[in-house]
Amino acid sequence: MNQAEDVEVILAHDRIYKFHSGTLARNSTLFAQLLTEPAAAKLGNRARNAGIKVRWMVELKSLPSVDLPAGRLALVPLNPMGERADGRSGMVINENGRIPTKTFEYYESIFYAFYAKDIEICDDDMGSALTDAVHLIEIAEYLGCVSVISKPVEVALVKQGQALFRGIQELPYLWIVMAHRLKSELIFREAIIHLAGNWNRVKDTAIPKMQDVPGIQALCEKYHEILVSKSKKLELALMSTYPGDMCEPTQDLPIKREEYSKDILVWMALTFFRHWLGQRIITERGHQAPDKGYALFRMIGQAGDAYMEKTVINQFHVKFPMTKKAMNVLENHLLEIKECMRNLIDQSAILKPNCQLDVHRYPADYLTCVDFVRADLPWLKKRGAGGAALVGKHGRRAGGNDIVMHNLAEAQAHGQTRAAGDASDSDDDSAGFDDAPVRNKRARLPQATGF
Structure with a gap:
């Protein structure tokens, strides 16, 4: 026409x-x-x-x-x-x-x-x-007309692929403000993941940059605390797990001390592991670290010689000397314990990235396992996550003019809300995993694999 x-x-x-x-x-x-x-x-x-x-x-x-x-x-x-x-x-x-x-x-x-x-x-x-x-x-x-251009702008940005997600990783506090104004769920979620995971390092820079958008700081702190809680639960599980059948070396109850004494080298290996882990938690390399324990959990998740390598084991043997055969047996038990602890890391999914950034090509040295809840999107909270159905005149289903008027009213309300945003600020308002001891039958491996 x-x-x-x-x-x-x-x-x-x-x-x-x-x-x-x-x-x-x-x-x-x-x-x-x-x-x-x-x-x-x-x-x-x-x-x-x-x-x-x-x-x-x-x-x-x-x-x-x-x-x-x-x-x-x-x-x-x-x-x-x-x-x-x-x-x-x-x-x-x-x-x-x-x-x-x-x-x-x-x-x-x-x-x-x-x-x-x-x-x-x-x-x-x-x-x-x-x-x-x-x-x-x-x-x-x-x-x-933000509602008109929001999707086209979002599509144009997403077409940049990993370049976009790397940009969000570098300046998440700027991107989250832009995403809030654009009402882009994908970009907002990506920025929250990087802000929450790296909050201890970026908060001093981020907070002044995000002041124009009420509630974002509280939202970042909320997901930051969830990550800290998840790290604490994982540390507790790593410190309290007794691998294999250490708790019940035999089915004959009550268990005699001779049965426990047979596993003295297993207990020594477990004590050695907990000694090493406890030192790192006390020196704030766990949930209190800027990366919330990412580097520590990554080492434990790799097992093998990624940590407590030969030089560290030799220091243990200097304080607790034993025969060459006993040393080899203890080291094999330690490898078994490391494998068990790696399973705990995998079960917790704490190293599983939930961001769009390809962390294998562009590593992030902090936790990116944030499970963002869509209901926490600020623009959904303002109007209710469900949204009300449009109704036209006399209770009929909304037609074209009704939809147009509704969209215009929303755009006007968005402009008024943004204008008033500078004068007020509001605050928005854990995830973990089962930390019960893992009790699998201990497999006494003849030798370690992959080293």
Whole structure:
């Protein structure tokens, strides 16, 4: 259908566009307020006969600034011929050697998104991509069309693949603010995982950067505490587990001391392991460490010679000398205990990454096992996770106009909430695993494998 392009948008003297008033008003609360019938030009017969269709002219009066992050659009009075009454032709930008402004490209991308055209984001580096996304959101918030551009912007960012997720890993506190404004669940979740896992290191930098978004600091601290609790439970399990049949070396009760004495080397090996582990927890390499014990758990999860290698075992033998054969037997028991402890690490899933970042190619030296709950998304909490069903007039099912009005109301409410966000701050409000002792039959391995 070839509809009349009755709105002329002038961003600069060489950036002039013609759009449909219905499309602009449906997608933007600002245009819905500007493009009213009383504000339309009263075209004369001469203009109509000449095929002039423009009834509204909107001009970018001011470029973005600190006070006006998106600049300022305003209506231009038109004469009966559909021409601007002031005789101007739009602002002329003189960059004069400065970095060229991308404001016009941002506006153009959003206008074209109203017509279902994809939004393109800089793919040179993620710093530029983040800048593009933030400026697009600022303009969309001004126009009242965040819901229209949120998915296209998110898709454009996700197309960057691992470059995006590496960017989030490096600056999660900036990305989470952007994700909140964009209402991007994927990016918000990814940023929370990196913030919670690395909170001890980044909180001093992150907290000032996230002050504009109420509740995010509390949410990060909540998931940080969940990780700390999970680390504590795992440490408790590692310290309290008795592998194999150490507790009941025989089924004949009561068990005689001779039966326990047969496993003296197993008990010595377990004591040696707990001595080593206890030292690391006391010296704050466990849940109190900046990485919440990631490096410690990673070593235990590798088993073998990843820790308590030959040089450490020799120090033990110096304090507790024994025969060569006894040394070999004790070392084999220690390898068995390490395998058991590795199973505990695997069962806890504490090293399982829940982020989109490929941690094998781009390692993260902190826990990324955050189980983010979708109900904790701030924008869902404000309106209720379930959401109310749309109802049209007289109780009928909502139609097109009802949906449009609902979307416009939501966009207006989002703009009002953001404007009031600077004046108030609100706080939002564990996961673990079974730490019961593992009791599997001990397999006395003839030799260690994989070393």
